[in-house]
Amino acid sequence: MEALIEITDLVKHFPGRSTLLGKTSPPVKAVDGLTFTVYKGETLGLVGESGSGKSTTGRLIIRLIEPTSGSCKYEGKELFGLSRAEMLPYRQKMQIVFQDPYGSLNPRMTVSNIIREGLEPRKLTEQEQETEITRLLEVVGLRTSHRNRYPHEFSGGQRQRIGIARALAVNPEFLIADEPVSALDVSIQAQVLNLLLELQQKLGLTILFIAHDLAVVRHMSDRIAVMYLGKIVELADSEAIYLDPLHPYTRTLLRAIPIPNPDIRPPDTSADPGAQSGRGEGCVFRNRCPHSTDKCSIEPPLLEVKPGHFSACHYAVELPDYHDERLTTG
Amino acid sequence: MPQSVTEPVLQIKNLRTHFFTDQGVVPAVDGVDLEVYPGQTLGVVGESGCGKSVTGMSAMRLVAPPGRIVDGEILLRGENLLKLSEVEMSHRRGKDLGMIFQEPMTSLDPLYPICDPLMEAVQAHRKEKMPKADAMAEAVRLLASVGIPDPERRARSYPHEMSGGMRQRIMIAVALSCRPAVLIADEPTTALDVTVQAQILSLLRDLQSETGTGILMITHNLGLVAENCHTVAVMYAGKVVEKASVQDIFKRPRHPYTQGLLRAVPRLDHPAKQPLPTIPGMVPNPLRLPVGCRFQTRCAFVTDRCRQEQPPLEAVGTGHLAACFVQPEYTASAPAHKGGA
Ligand SMILES: Nc1ncnc2c1ncn2[C@@H]1O[C@H](COP(=O)(O)OP(=O)(O)OP(=O)(O)O)[C@@H](O)[C@H]1O
């Protein structure tokens, strides 16, 4: 497999701010040393704790924000440090669909102008532009007669589809989809997911798919990376993540998936202390982990514990069998 | 069933909220009846744009022009909120009727640290003025209760410094601060990871059993509906098309739209990267709604009658209502489509 994006030791710290007593709080380590590759034509799913740095990772790759340190290569070419002009061709190859369909659309532009903006680099004639806008609206399932409306006249899900049409207008090679379907109802979600699968098959689109709905991520992804507090704690083929998770945090996540069956009662989460702050030294999940020991005060590196299956847990291979564990803890 | 022994705490009767746009009138909510019982959760699901948020905003009387409530009643413990003055209504908001909005970014003021709206909320409905330090302590406690790590420090952060999920949790903390009788939760956990989602929902369930809060929960996540709701209303193009207990909705859905929704959910036990069953076509243009059933162009079971008459919401079982003349039995695989768009 050929790499499209190679990320090495990516770090983004946001500066701390002054607190009540005039002290400065420590910086937020939003992304804290990520190394991973996205292969051509694959979908890499990115899941994890809210605030674990998923959106920040996406924003760093397309350089909406600047990294603290690290490297990001696109087809072998280093992107960090490129000037605005040098970056321009990559801005067209990479597109992002944002999590927040409200903040990300210009409220003073009509839908057709929002999409037209995306078409600009393709240098189409006026007529071709109109045809393409119509096609894109149809592709994302919006009424073409809505082209002259403004974003506020649409519901949340409709606005998300405008954002997707805008991203596709550029004919990207690499799409970062940051929660692209969380505002959508399941039938439109199914349409958008099918659309992304189809675009991938037809155009070989490579996708970084960020989402919280683990059933959706599994449906879309070839491989999945699980993030916790700025780090990747597990990375493997999508099936392996679900059937044989080798990090305790991944198991906590999987147990919390709501199941669309009213006979299955929600799991008891009272034993889970939730995200911890002051993480100190060692494993990021240590304070919350049912398996932690003294050894976990040493930070476990992300290691390949089975072919293609990476875990950052000292006990990755010693953890109880996932199926047995699930049966005993309910 | 508790429904027969208690009165609903919130009853929405024949609600019509229309938008008077330049192109014409959009009947976003068009004759909706919903009941929220104390200590229970009503789930509202449906196609994007079918009027769920507008229904919630109407109950709070927060619909902005060109939208207007043109008909119906919003009864809070029997009192019609639509008859109150704006001043009286503002006392109900927050205290009796809380809302978690769908847009966490736009509902927090970017210019103020997030402790501001929280302190305001905890001070708002108190007779005596609360010292600032106490309000701050209460704000920090609320942040901790919704699982924000390091709440003392986070209280001083500004909205843009927080992840989507954190902003969402702040809005939830604001809404819970007054322990309202009715809580309208519009996609309360869409921006959250599943472990935090599970935490917040168990928080809501605790609040509910402690204070008897009735919850109207708008969500797209059918897993959440199955786990948290007692009853479910399915909306389509401004109308309720099916209403039943959560068991009936998942096991014996009788409206083809509800059936299509259930099939479209990606499941962990289904093969990955395969096309999902979708509901063909699109919602009708609200400015040109068809005569007859609003789902007709997308329905595999459409008959001539469906094209002429609007099916009323009728009992199809005990406590189970559906607006469909055909009421097909549910099958797990999608039926062949003959609707024609
Ligand atoms: N501009 C900023 N200034 C300061 N801190 C920031 C900024 N942007 C993000 N952060 C912090 O960085 C961390 C990671 O945020 P990010 O938005 O990447 O999380 P996420 O994984 O996308 O979360 P979610 O699932 O909730 O969207 C959070 O702690 C957040 O508060």
Ligand SMILES: Nc1ncnc2c1ncn2[C@@H]1O[C@H](COP(=O)(O)OP(=O)(O)OP(=O)(O)O)[C@@H](O)[C@H]1O
């Ligand atoms: N200001 C407005 N002007 C015109 N139409 C509007 C306005 N606000 C809402 N609408 C229309 O009202 C309808 C209902 O919108 P609403 O926001 O209630 O949808 P929803 O069911 O909450 O959808 P979603 O699941 O996407 O949030 C939509 O078709 C929308 O286009």
Ligand SMILES: [Mg+2]
């Ligand atoms: Mg995010």
Ligand SMILES: [Mg+2]
């Ligand atoms: Mg809505």
